[in-house]
Amino acid sequence: MRIHIMIIVIELLILNYIVCGVTAKGDWELVFHALSGKGENVMKTWQTKFKKECDILNLNSCPCSVKDGCLPLSYRWETAKDQCPKILRSIKVDFWECLNIQKVKVELISKEKTVAFVEFDGKGSTYMNWFHKSRVQKSSWPDMRKGGRFNFFSLNKEARHGRHFFISKLYHGCPGDSGWFVVMDASGSKPCRWEKQNSYPQFLYSKDGKVIKWQNMKYGRAEVLNIYIKRA
Structure with a gap:
């Protein structure tokens, strides 16, 4: 029995290493990259799981093409941003709960500079519940605690208006709606003038x-999300 448990633990450690690639312990790992105005649905892409057949014990060999919207394990947007025509999602998102995630960060970028961010406690989270007010650890907005x-702090609870990753303080008719992101x-x-965009x-x-x-x-319009x- 004890040997069996040890084998399971070793297999999970190997799986964690393979899924996460060679990224050093404690580094931030990019798992999602989106550009504004490209016509794709961010929330739909975040929720859509990897469709191609993949060997879970050898994810480095998985077919993953930027042209298909797959974020390669070693991808760095800073050096490849001009070659990115789509929203990119990492296969790691599909294995969220086995990655021993400690923190999650949402970062907004314009002209290659960070303009806003929020860091979350990722311990024990899923890929759909980490974005929650109770998990906020650090933010570029000091008044957002x-x-x-x-009234909304959710990935998709205001989908009726296409308001996703929504951090809202108050609804008070369109002129009184207030929030952060x-x-x-x-x-x-x-329904509101502020959300009607050209793209x-x-x-x-x-x-x-x-x-x-x-x-x-x-408000500002960030170029990159x-x-x-x-991970621990």
């Missing part, structure tokens, strides 16, 4: 370091 007031996908109705997706965020009223139209994980 995990014990604060939010939203991925605005093309799907869903768009989608758009990564809208407060540039003031604090909550804003969206209808004032003084990246999601990272950090």
